[in-house]
Structure formats: C-alpha cells, structure tokens
Amino acid sequence: xxxxxxxxxxxxxxxxxxxxxxxxxxxxxxxxxxxxxxxxxxxxxxxxxxxxxxxxxxxxxxxxxxxxxxxxxxxxxxxxxxxxxxxxxxxxxxxxxxxxxxxxxxxxxxxxxxxxxxxxxxxxxxxxxxxxxxxxxxxxxxxxxxxxxxxxxxxxxxxxxxxxxxxxxxxxxxxxxxxxxxxxxxxxxxxxxxxxxxxxxxxxxxxxxxxxxxxxxxxxxxxxxxxxxxxxxxxxxxxxxxxxxxxxxxxxxxxxxxxxxxxxxxxxxxxxxxxxxxxxxxxxxxxxxxxxxxxxxxxxxxxxxxxxxxxxxxxxxxxxxxxxxxxxxxxxxxxxxxxxxxxxxxxxxxxxxxxxxxxxxxxxxxxxxxxxxxxxxxxxxxxxxxxxxxxxxxxxxxxxxxxxxxxxxxxxxxxxxxxxxxxxxxxxxxxxxxxxxxxxxxxxxxxxxxxxxxxxxxxxxxxxxxxxxxxxxxxxxxxxxxxxxxxxxxxxxxxxxxxxxxxxxxxxxxxxxxxxxxxxxxxxxxxxxxxxxxxxxxxxxxxxxxxxxxxxxxxxxxxxxxxxxxxxxxxxxxxxxxxxxxxxxxxxxxxxxxxxxxxxxxxxxx
Numbered sequence: 001x002x003x004x005x006x007x008x009x010x011x012x013x014x015x016x017x018x019x020x021x022x023x024x025x026x027x028x029x030x031x032x033x034x035x036x037x038x039x040x041x042x043x044x045x046x047x048x049x050x051x052x053x054x055x056x057x058x059x060x061x062x063x064x065x066x067x068x069x070x071x072x073x074x075x076x077x078x079x080x081x082x083x084x085x086x087x088x089x090x091x092x093x094x095x096x097x098x099x100x101x102x103x104x105x106x107x108x109x110x111x112x113x114x115x116x117x118x119x120x121x122x123x124x125x126x127x128x129x130x131x132x133x134x135x136x137x138x139x140x141x142x143x144x145x146x147x148x149x150x151x152x153x154x155x156x157x158x159x160x161x162x163x164x165x166x167x168x169x170x171x172x173x174x175x176x177x178x179x180x181x182x183x184x185x186x187x188x189x190x191x192x193x194x195x196x197x198x199x200x201x202x203x204x205x206x207x208x209x210x211x212x213x214x215x216x217x218x219x220x221x222x223x224x225x226x227x228x229x230x231x232x233x234x235x236x237x238x239x240x241x242x243x244x245x246x247x248x249x250x251x252x253x254x255x256x257x258x259x260x261x262x263x264x265x266x267x268x269x270x271x272x273x274x275x276x277x278x279x280x281x282x283x284x285x286x287x288x289x290x291x292x293x294x295x296x297x298x299x300x301x302x303x304x305x306x307x308x309x310x311x312x313x314x315x316x317x318x319x320x321x322x323x324x325x326x327x328x329x330x331x332x333x334x335x336x337x338x339x340x341x342x343x344x345x346x347x348x349x350x351x352x353x354x355x356x357x358x359x360x361x362x363x364x365x366x367x368x369x370x371x372x373x374x375x376x377x378x379x380x381x382x383x384x385x386x387x388x389x390x391x392x393x394x395x396x397x398x399x400x401x402x403x404x405x406x407x408x409x410x411x412x413x414x415x416x417x418x419x420x421x422x423x424x425x426x427x428x429x430x431x432x433x434x435x436x437x438x439x440x441x442x443x444x445x446x447x448x449x450x451x452x453x454x455x456x457x458x459x460x461x462x463x464x465x466x467x468x469x470x471x472x473x474x475x476x477x478x479x480x481x482x483x484x485x486x487x488x489x490x491x492x493x494x495x496x497x498x499x500x501x502x503x504x505x506x507x508x509x510x511x512x513x514x515x516x517x518x519x520x521x522x523x524x525x526x527x528x529x530x531x532x533x534x535x536x537x538x539x540x541x542x543x544x545x546x547x548x549x550x551x552x553x554x555x556x557x558x559x560x561x562x563x564x565x566x567x568x569x570x571x572x573x574x575x576x577x578x579x580x581x582x583x584x585x586x587x588x589x590x591x592x593x594x595x596x597x598x599x600x601x602x603x604x605x606x
Contacts, residue, residue: 378578
C-alpha cells in the first residue's frame, strides 16, 4: 500500500527542509534513514521512497538482509556477501549515499544510482542494502559535474550471494541544446558506440552495428531523412521539425555513409542523393531503435501499465498524505504514478475546508471546467440538478459519460461527513471487471463493446442551461482491443436507444450481468470517508458510488420522495454532508508525471 508515517515506517524531511543526517538503520528489513527535523517517507507496495534535500532515495523490502562491502577509493570492486550475515543495528555514513531509481518502481526494473558527496563515502568501507531484484542494469542519469557511482548487482538465487560492482564516473550536464535532437539530455553514463554502418538497398534501410553485444539495428531511409537534425531541417530550441513535408522524397537513398567521431563511433553521417547531409548521434539512434524493447519502454513513458485490482487484490487501499503532496515533488510523483497504475488513490490529512482540491490540482496542472463549474460541491439540495445532490443511494457510475473529451481524473474531498449510518463510498475497477467479463461471458462483452448507447444530461447549473448528448458503447476499446474508456451511469443513460430492435434485449442481458459484477463484493470495496480525505479516481476506468444516508436510508424512499423530503429538511442540520470535487485531464496528469520523472528519476526517458 501507499503510506507515510506510522509504526515501522521511514521518516525523512521534505525536500525543502534541512537537517543533519543522524544515521541509517535496517528496520524490519527496510533501510531507514534518520535525520533531524522529522517528516514522512512515501512508498508504493513494499518500496519506500525518501526525499533528502531534493534527491531521491529508494529502498526495497526483501526477506533477506544482506551486507555488501565496497571499496572506499571510489574505483571499482566486486565483493560478495552471504545473506545470513546480518548487519549491525545501526550505521552512520561519512557522507550521504543516495539511490536513484529508473522509470518503473517494480522490483524487476529497479536500478539504483548512488551519488557520493565525498571521495570516501563509507565508514569502515561498509554499507547495507537490501537488493530489489535478481538482475538489474544501470540507469541513465544526467548530473551536473559530480561523481556518479553506478551500482550494478545480481543475485544468485541458488546461493543467495550478492555480487556488486561500483563504478564512478564524472559527467557533465549539457543543456545547451545544439543540433542533436535532444541527445544532450543524456550523460556519458548512457553512451553507446557504433561499430559500422551499411546500406541494405533491398529494404531501403540503413543498418547500424553496435560495439560489444549491441547487435545490429535497422533504420528506414525515409524515416532518417524526415528526422534530419541539421539546422535547416530541425529547430533544437523547440525540438521540432522545420522542413517542408511535401519536399520529402518517399524513397530517399544515401550517396555515402560513415561513422563519425574519429574511431569513437559517436554517430552516423549520411550524404543523401539530393545533396543534403545529415548527422545522427549514436545515443539518439539507440534510443529510437525499432525493436520491441524500445517500443515497450516508450509505451511505459507514454502511459504507465495498469495494475488491475479487486477487493481481494487490493486489501489495503492505496493512500498518500496531502501535506507531502503539497511540499514534496517526490511524493507528488509517487501519487501520480500510483494513480495511473491503480486508478484509485486515497489522499489523507487535507484540511477539511473548501479550496483544497484546487490547491492539489494546481500542483499538477489546472482544473478542467465543465457545466458544473470548476469546483463543485456535493450536498443534499432541495432542487438538485444531479442525482448526486440527493441523499439516497448513488449507484456505481463514472462521471460525465456524455463528454467526448471526458475528464480523466476526478478529485472528491470530504469536508463534512454525515455522522449517522450510511454515506459509505463504493469503488470498483470497472476495467478489471470488464476484462473478467470478456472471459466469463464473451458474448456479453461483445454486446457491451459494440452496441452504441445514448448518454445525455439536460439541465441548468453554474454555467447556465446545458444539453449534452453522446453516443458510445458502455465499454470502449481501441484498435488493439484494449479498453480505453468505461461509460456507466444509470441516471445519464438516455431512454433513446438508437439501435436495431434485435440488439436491445441481448444488450440489456449483458448490461445487467456487468452491473451485477461491478457491485459484487468480490470487486467493489466500501468504506466511509473521513473529513480531510480526498478520493483521486481515474474517471475512464473506475466507477464509484455511495450508500444512502439520513432519513432516506431509514425509509428507503424513491428519488422523487427523497427530493420532496429534502425540500422540507434543507433548512436544518438533519442531513449534513459536504463534499467538494473537481476534474483534471489525463493529458495534464501524465505530462506532470513525465516532467517529474525526468527531474527526479530517469532523464534518459526525456
């Protein structure tokens, strides 16, 4: 789960605070850094992320504690340590030893980069670390003229022996731009070398052979010509092509090829038949290979892989803390990544007053305005423009299914909670349920992904009268068959059903099975929000609802009866519950996540 503070957790100051490092302890198989000033660490799963003066440190929980010794001269050494050799209770380093993770915080891809502030970073030449994965590779790390130690380890599963290599390199941070297509974003730690370059006339592809075990990669000539990095074709300041697309030949061919760098394999120079010359840096080419691994890494940058859940898989609701999000970029990144992966994260310790969802949103980007305004209050109203403003049960739904550009992320802040029985929040991973439906009832899944449904909302609110209508299936998939969007809202499903009459009954059968699965305790989690709690939800994936509260729960009234009763009760405190919400577009959330990843964890992806 995502958590901060509490028993057995890691404490560290926020990124904008100072304090002397007191020591390092291995507590409950977790590396704990103690500093004066307090604060809170935030982690995902068994991983804990700490912020130390703006630099990220990550640890990973592992059943075996391992002691690893390292050379104090900051050169290269390889040592082994038996997992049965338990570390001492505490250890105080002579200087800060910080770890920087790679793009994904899953154990299989975790990679540390240690930054040393002095030439002798260890006391007694010893440090303690719990390995996160059987095999790890060094991450690319941009730095500004400081020593960088790349720690690479592997774990022999049969002998539980840890092999560690520490290499120190001095790099220079080059942000001057230049005509390198962005290659200056990467340090020498990620350097690659070209061995040779040849032309395959049959496929119209240039073949690049890499030093070592890099193999051979192919680049279509038309792609290379289109992506020429010279000043006539490319503007480095805006990272944009400037050549006229209609001037691009559909089948350009090189007149000559050569490897640049005087034997260093720094890039490829191509002289084209039209007389133009283009030079392509080795690192730039290597990051744009057309192989599967490169495509997978790029996809992870564009959109992080979802982690599907049900009430059993998500026994502990993911959560973070509002004060951390407002002061620490590391905590903010943790939240945004978890939100993208799980689609649902609870934020605690927000002030129980209006305006907090805007504050949090503006840490990310800006509020997406709808016909309900920018922020909206959910309270029981005598004359509601939405069924959410009734105190009866609010069925599982995703907001605003009638928007083509549907808001991607919703924030719901509990300012005042009804103190009696009821008003419990309900949350379900509707994409997980849909995936399960596709296996258990493929014909129902087919009906829900192909039958268009009219979604609508008509009324008047903050921005005036509105009349919204959109026709989309309940489950929307892309060309690869992946679910992109869920449309579920019983109140906003129009009575107009513009399909062939033969499709109506099969669709209803499918819809009812899907709704039954969405509300089943196997998938749906239920809890009562406390004041100061904010729910952050993926509005394209997660459906949410609420149980009835107040007199409506006791009487079990219909919505019409609820409205009549609320008109009588609106002037009293009999029904008092106040939530505030707003929306953010996924485009802005993912943009902020990528910026933070570039700044904090892996500039190699930028």
